[in-house]
Amino acid sequence: MKRPFEVRIVLVRTIYERNIGATSRAMSNMGVDKLILIDPQCEITxxxxxxAATGQTGLQNRTTYKSWDDFLEKEPESIKICFTARDGKGRQVRDIDEVLADIKDHAPQFQHSSxxxxxxxxxFGPEDWGLSGEDLEHANFCACLPTWGENWSLNLAQATLLGMFSLRRAWGGSRTTLDGGDERRAPQGIEGINPEQTLKTWLEEMGFDLTKQKKINAFTVLRRMLLQNTPTKKELVILETVLQQATRKLREWKEFQKRDINKS
Incomplete structure (x- = not known):
């Protein structure tokens, strides 16, 4: 993105307070702090x-407006993406990924660096019928969250989580560091520990000339047998350790033979 962005979640006429709490928790997962309620139909208890469990920030720092007019008067200028599962005349509903790509590539607010x-x-609308036609009049974009099953209806908190996830996937942000994470660790897979090179070195120490053999040779056969099943990182580490130790032992044996020949 050419400029940073701030995300605020807006829940309109929410019926169940548990969904407000669950939304607050989802916000904490996605790095969003500001929760806005418009005309909530429940008390917050x-x-x-x-x-909300460990995601209390949005809930505790929420802002409540009695109406859309109140919201529009007090909230800053913004792009408003309204989520709906119903298409119809004048709604022009598109998948959220398409909407986000459109904003990124064409919205004037994001076409210059700042x-x-x-x-x-x-x-997001209420749990019973979602956003009304009057609600959608305030939208800059109408978006839907794609589903693949027969049930297209999503729980409100699930919908907010998927909406924020789609945005983060498309526009980025600072990823969470997992508990116990260490940037110095090798990445998962072959790239991090390179068992292929270790396998080649071992075969060469065993006396195989890999430069003079055809495409199907000792290296390609063993590589396919040992690595074709997408081994885990632990398995790759063990394999490389075994090959490295075998290579060291071969070199020690060769060095011992040389010394023995020189003595004689």
Missing amino acids: YEAQQT ETPYLLHLV
Whole structure:
């Protein structure tokens, strides 16, 4: 992105407080802090706090507006993406990935570099019928979350999580470091520990001339047998350790033979 962005989640006329709490938790997973409620149809009690669990920030720092007019008067200028599962006349609903690509490539707010974040509101409707036609009049874009099963209806908190995930996947952000993470560790797979080179070195020490053999040779056969099944990182480490030790032992034996010949 040419400029940073700020995301705020907007829940319109939410019926169940547990969904507000679960949304707060999803926000904490996706690095979003600001939760906005428009005309909520429930009270926020201990149930919402329980559902939020370790993601209390959005819930505790929420802003509540009594109406869209109140929201539009007090919230900064933004691009508003309204999520709906119903298509129809005038709605022009597109998949969220397409909407995000359109904004990134064509929205004037993101066509020049700036250090000032631009605001996006991701707007979700109530659990019964979703956003109304009047709600969608405030949208810059109408988006849907793709589903593959017969049931296209998503739980509100699931929908907010998928919406934020789609945005992060498309536009990026600072990924969470896993517990116990260490950047110095080798990456998963062949690239990090390079058992292929170790295998070649071992075969050469065994006396195989890999430069003079055909495509199907000792190296290609063993490589296919040992590595074709996508081994885990631990398995690759063990394989490389075995080959390295075997290579060292071969070199020690060759060195011993040389010394023995020189003595005689």
